[in-house]
Amino acid sequence: MLQFREINAEELNLIKEQLLFSLKFGEFEEVISSFKIIVAEGDWREILFISEGIFKIFQAFKEVRNPYFMGVHFGDIAKNKFKISLEGITLISEYIEEKTILSSSGEKKVLYGRNLTKNDLSALPTQIQKNDMSILVNNEGEVLALGKYLVNKEELENLKRNQIIIKNIMDKGWYLRKGR
């Protein structure tokens, strides 16, 4: 049974820190300025962004019935780690300038849930360190996925064409594979 409550300071800090660490994203305050943040706590904690209007109505009926979900699912906290969701990535993407641009083959592969090789990339962020997370977009700038670099940028030139460079962490093909 999920318990819905407002986010606490510790959880808020955890999200901020992990977004800064993994995605070098520091504009969290700006993103949340128009939302209330609710935690749906069960086996793990779902982080939901809701409007003030939804919050007021939720306050009125929460004693009677729990929602199944509400607003935008920004991510989850489990075992003291924050994991951003596909919706969360989409929400913050406009604030992140440096993304990884995929080729058309990369777009297809990533939406099938596959990892990416050198051939699948059209443009890379200026700085890449092994284990960096990056938002993956197509050549029209549309957000497709979140990936994790498995190499440093200086290693790229010497890699074989079929060697995996980016591990697919999550992608929008999920909506078709699992979300139906």
Added chain:
Amino acid sequence: MDIDELCSRFGYQKYMIERYLELFDAARILNFLEGNEQRLIPSIKVNTLKISQEDLYKKLTKKGFELGPIPFIPDAFYIYKEPFSIGATTEYLLGYYYIQGVASMIPSLLLNANSGEIVVDMCAAPGGKTIQLAQSMNNEGVLFALDLSRERMKSLRSNLARCGIKNVIAIRMDAGNLTQLKIKGISKILLDAPCSGSGLIPSDPTRKMSRNYEDIEICSSKQMELITTAINNLQNGGELVYSTCSIEPEENEYIIDAAVQQFRVKIVDLRLKIGEPGFTNAFGRQLMSDLEKARRFYPYLHQTEGFFVCKLRKVA
């Protein structure tokens, strides 16, 4: 017209043909039955929260899809040619559109929900109509999406997430218990009621044999319960759009007729340029003349699934 011959030729149960012969005259029955054998043209509704109709048209035609506008529905396309499934494009995954039958696009359109309102979609999953309502509300206000099925709620959640919907409170519950939530100020309700689905025969011919008259009675009873709940929870002046994908009068006109007689609601003129008027007499039962303002859709006339829609306004 020989009933047994029609049953055998089109694969229906006898009670269905007998009923359709009473509802439609002999001249129309063949058109109706043949219409149910035709494949409906697939259709999509553009998610204008994410993309314009023009831009989506360009993107999909570039990939080899052949699309055409749907004359009476804004921001929607017929799909005439699919080089691959329209449900497997990048644009679909990005939430630029959702796949929806043409008639199913009509109820949300008629409800005309606005951004400042509290709106309830009583039987929401898998979410096509909810997304349309959220669009109409510009993703603002409060939109309750209720559904009882655990599995269908998962689809609802995925579809709303994919389409970037932000203003929904989804609750897994029997919409008949809406009153328990004690929500004040509900101005619009969409009740796309669970039904026998006889309008879906073109896409699911098994329904010719898998439903019996008791199913119509069971659905009718549930529909009456749901419309009663809807009206009781609507504020004065509020509007309710009732729809089903059934063509059975017991699930449509009978429900509206009973609701108007029991509650302070009026049937609203839909001013729709398409659709047939609702029945004012069915199976020998005289119904109120205002039911002409309701609309019926048939595959053979409108190239849509069989459908019924009616709008009610609660008066003080």
